Amino acid sequence: MAGKIFAAIVVLVTLATAYCVIAHVWWMPVDISVHGPKIDQQLEETMLVAGLLFVAGQVVLAAFVFLYGGAKNRPKQIPGGAKYLVLFAFLIVGAEILALSFVGSKAWGAVYFEAPDPNSLHIDVQAGQFAYYFRYPGPDGTFGALHPELINEGNQNFFGIDTDHDPDAKDDIVTAEMAIPVNKPILLTLHSKDVGHSFDVRELRVQQDFVPGLIIPIHFTATQTGRFEIVCTQLCGLGHYNMKAYLSVLSQADYDDWLKKQAAMQ
Amino acid sequence: MKAVAKIAAMVSALLVIAAGLLYSSRTVSAAAQGQITGTIKLDGQVPHQKPIDMSKDPSCAQTHTGAPATAENVVVGPNGGLANVVVYISQGLSGNESVASQPVKMEQKGCQYFPHVLAMNVGQHLTVLNDDKTAHNIHPEPKPGGGNIPWNKSQMEGSPAVDAVWSTPEVAIPVKCNIHPWMRAYIAVVKGPFGVSNESGSFKLDGLAAGTYTLTAWHETYGTQTQTVTIAAGKPVSVDFTFKAK
Numbered sequence: 001m002a003g004k005i006f007a008a009i010v011v012l013v014t015l016a017t018a019y020c021v022i023a024h025v026w027w028m029p030v031d032i033s034v035h036g037p038k039i040d041q042q043l044e045e046t047m048l049v050a051g052l053l054f055v056a057g058q059v060v061l062a063a064f065v066f067l068y069g070g071a072k073n074r075p076k077q078i079p080g081g082a083k084y085l086v087l088f089a090f091l092i093v094g095a096e097i098l099a100l101s102f103v104g105s106k107a108w109g110a111v112y113f114e115a116p117d118p119n120s121l122h123i124d125v126q127a128g129q130f131a132y133y134f135r136y137p138g139p140d141g142t143f144g145a146l147h148p149e150l151i152n153e154g155n156q157n158f159f160g161i162d163t164d165h166d167p168d169a170k171d172d173i174v175t176a177e178m179a180i181p182v183n184k185p186i187l188l189t190l191h192s193k194d195v196g197h198s199f200d201v202r203e204l205r206v207q208q209d210f211v212p213g214l215i216i217p218i219h220f221t222a223t224q225t226g227r228f229e230i231v232c233t234q235l236c237g238l239g240h241y242n243m244k245a246y247l248s249v250l251s252q253a254d255y256d257d258w259l260k261k262q263a264a265m266q
Numbered sequence: 267m268k269a270v271a272k273i274a275a276m277v278s279a280l281l282v283i284a285a286g287l288l289y290s291s292r293t294v295s296a297a298a299q300g301q302i303t304g305t306i307k308l309d310g311q312v313p314h315q316k317p318i319d320m321s322k323d324p325s326c327a328q329t330h331t332g333a334p335a336t337a338e339n340v341v342v343g344p345n346g347g348l349a350n351v352v353v354y355i356s357q358g359l360s361g362n363e364s365v366a367s368q369p370v371k372m373e374q375k376g377c378q379y380f381p382h383v384l385a386m387n388v389g390q391h392l393t394v395l396n397d398d399k400t401a402h403n404i405h406p407e408p409k410p411g412g413g414n415i416p417w418n419k420s421q422m423e424g425s426p427a428v429d430a431v432w433s434t435p436e437v438a439i440p441v442k443c444n445i446h447p448w449m450r451a452y453i454a455v456v457k458g459p460f461g462v463s464n465e466s467g468s469f470k471l472d473g474l475a476a477g478t479y480t481l482t483a484w485h486e487t488y489g490t491q492t493q494t495v496t497i498a499a500g501k502p503v504s505v506d507f508t509f510k511a512k
Contacts, residue, residue, distance in 0.1 A: 129444045131322055151443065154450030154486075155339050156316040176319035238420060239403060239445040245322055265317045265334075 003069015007062040013189045014058040029203050032224040033250065035111050036205040042107040049096055116219035117185035123178065125190050126159055127197035127210045130239035132230060133158040134261065136173040144169020151193065154264045158249055163266075173262050179248040181255040182225050198234035201247055209234055271343070300474035300497040304482060304504055305469040308348040310511025313340050314488075318378075318448045325400040326377035326446060339380045339487045340511075347467020348509055350383035351485045352437060352454040354461075356492065357473070358479035363458040365389045369429075372441075372451065374402050374421070379441065379451035383486065386453065387462040388435055392429040396421045404428055406453060414439065414455070436479045437484050452486055476500075483507045 006045060020026065031040055033252075063243055068074050078085060112159040122175035137143045145168065151160035160171040180186050190199055192210035199218070200207040208218045232243035317334040320326040341349040369391035373380045376468045377398060386392060394404050408414035413434030421428055428473075432439070438452035454460070461469035476499040486491045488509040497503050 122427065128447065131445075131447045153447045154337065154440070156318065156337050158447065178322045192417070238418075242401065242445045249413070265319070 003065050006069065007066035010058055010062040010065065014055055014062075016079075018051060018055055021047055028205075030224075031205055032203045032222050032226070032228075033205050034221040034223060038107045039205045040108050042104050045103065047102055049100065053092070053096065097233075111218075111220075114130070114219075115189040116217065117221075120185040120187035120219060121180065122187045122189070123180070124159070125188050126193055127190070127193065127199070127232070127236075127243075128158070128193040128242035129237050130232070132147075132178075132199075132232075132243070132245040134175045134178045134245075135159055136175070136262070138171030138173055138263070140168065140171055142168045144172050148193070171234060171263075173259065173266060175262050177246050177248065178230065179250055179255055179258045180222060181252045182222055182249050184252070185219060187217060187219045190218065192242045195236050196234050197232050197236050197243070200231050200233040201228050202229045204247075207233060225251060227247045291350075297501055299360075299472075299501040300476060302337075302353075302461075302471040302474065302481065302495060302497070302505055303502060304353070304469060304506045306348045306353075306463045306469065306507045306509065307346050308340070308352045308488075308511055309508050312342045312511065317337065320377055320448070321447070323377065323400055323446060325398065329348050329376035329398075335376065335378055338378075341465065343465035343467060345466055346397040347465060347475075348485065348488075349465045349467065350452075351463040351465055351469065351483050351507070351509075352383060352385045352456075352460065353463065353469045353471060353483045353507075354385065354437070354454065354456040355458045355474070356480045358477055359458045360475065360477075361457075362499060364474075369393045371395065372453075374398055374404075374443070374449075377402075377443075377446045378404070379449060380452070381457070381462070383438070383452045383454070385462050386432070386455060387460075388432060388455055388457055389430070391433070392430045392453070394421070394430070396423065396425060399423050401445060402443045402449075403445055404441065405444055406430075406439045408432075408436055408439045412436055417491065420445075423450055437482075437488070437490075444479060454484065481505055483509075485509055486512075 028040070029035060043222065090236055122137060126133045126135070144163070144166045146163055147160045149160065150157060150162055156174070159174060161172055163169050163172075188199070190208060190210045191214070192212045195212060197210040198207060199210065204218055205223060206218060208216060210216065226249055228247045228249070229243045230247050232240060235241065248258070315336040315338065317336050320330060320335070322449050330334055338350070341348060365387045370384055370386045371393050373395045375397045377400070401420060403418055403420045405418040407416050414432050414436055417430070419428050432453070432455040434455065435457055436455045438454040441451040441453060443449040443466055459471040459473050462473045463469040476497050478494060478496045481495050482490055482491050482492045491507050491509065492507055493507070495503055495505055
């Protein structure tokens with residue numbers, strides 16, 4: 001009897017879970033990027049394949065518990081022997097992994113293996129425990145060199161730029177909030193000043209780790225204006241929960257105003 | 267009658283001696299009342315203090331809806347007085363100076379430290395309070411190997427005060443908050459009397475015995491300056507410092 005009740009519970013939990021996924025009860029926020037639909041489609045396909053196997057696996061489990069839950073008629077070995085079952089599992093799981101890798105690499109490659117638009121707006125992003133700072137090259141379009149020994153957070157020199165002597169650095173604009181114009185290709189270069197961090201904007205479908213010592217480029221184009229959260233999704237220390245910044249996607253005119261205001265605050 | 271006069275003479279003699287002793291001991295204590303006052307000026311252009319963008323933590327940004335908070339590397343008053351300069355005795359102390367008994371208070375308010383620069387004695391208690399509606403972590407970073415041990419304590423909203431004591435003189439220990447990287451304070455740990463200049467640049471050191479001292483003034487951006495000062499018993503001395511803007 002207990003076996004039959006357990007089988008019913010397994011089926012109910014499976015159906016409820018499947019419903020939540022199919023009905024998108026807890027789903028990602030709306031996509032605001034050009035490359036996002038590819039990632040969303042890939043995610044749907046992954047969920048479909050993994051979901052079908054999940055449901056099938058749970059139903060088989062429920063069926064076995066339902067049929068053989070009692071102690072008396074429990075078989076001594078798996079019907080038909082284990083050999084074919086293992087072979088079947090090996091083939092189906094293997095096929096799934098291969099399919100997901102080949103199909104998924106297309107979506108991944110579309111983000112990582114395509115060169116950024118040469119007219120991209122280049123923004124330098126620095127992560128440190130526990131905040132992000134952003135750097136715009138200013139009117140000259142060139143970033144000043146970085147001198148880590150000059151980093152002085154108390155003096156608002158988060159990047160370690162030499163504004164006194166370096167002409168490229170003089171017009172660099174450093175901000176605590178990131179703003180970008182809508183429909184404009186953006187190129188970010190990510191670098192960390194201490195440990196591993198990550199740059200995650202769910203709406204942009206962008207999630208990329210910072211690795212200390214590496215400069216990691218990532219590019220995207222936002223298609224909707226709004227204010228979104230940039231969060232760190234790589235556990236980086238005791239203040240990790242508080243490591244965030246905001247992304248404002250603005251019209252070109254609003255962006256120009258914003259940048260002018262930021263330049264005046266330097 | 268003669269005996270009475272004798273006793274009276276002895277008593278009055280004793281009284282004179284006692285009064286003399288009292289007077290002399292009073293001059294000894296008056297000698298430790300030496301005072302140094304002075305003004306600290308900045309010569310040259312005051313460097314631009316960048317506004318602080320606190321948008322990362324909305325609860326911080328909300329406390330500065332008017333004028334934004336700015337960096338405090340160089341704070342100069344309207345009359346050119348340089349604030350946040352720690353003035354202390356670097357040479358000439360007897361070693362018997364008492365430790366200030368009251369704890370010194372540092373507040374986190376509007377995601378900034380108040381005061382930005384504080385001075386305290388070795389062995390004196392430091393009380394750190396969080397008045398903000400957000401969590402801070404208090405992270406002093408003394409020089410490695412200098413005797414003081416670094417620590418890093420989280421303080422949630424409404425948490426009890428954090429208490430600390432420093433074992434070794436050090437001018438000055440930088441304090442930061444990793445959650446709000448713009449926050450910066452300096453704690454100068456010294457022996458003997460000390461003063462910190464206010465916005466008009468003035469400072470005061472009390473309780474100095476007569477003698478010759480080396481007086482050091484320290485500023486976070488402009489470094490240190492020293493002057494030799496001689497204090498005569500009970501007389502206040504005036505000493506001024508001028509820092510040159512880079």
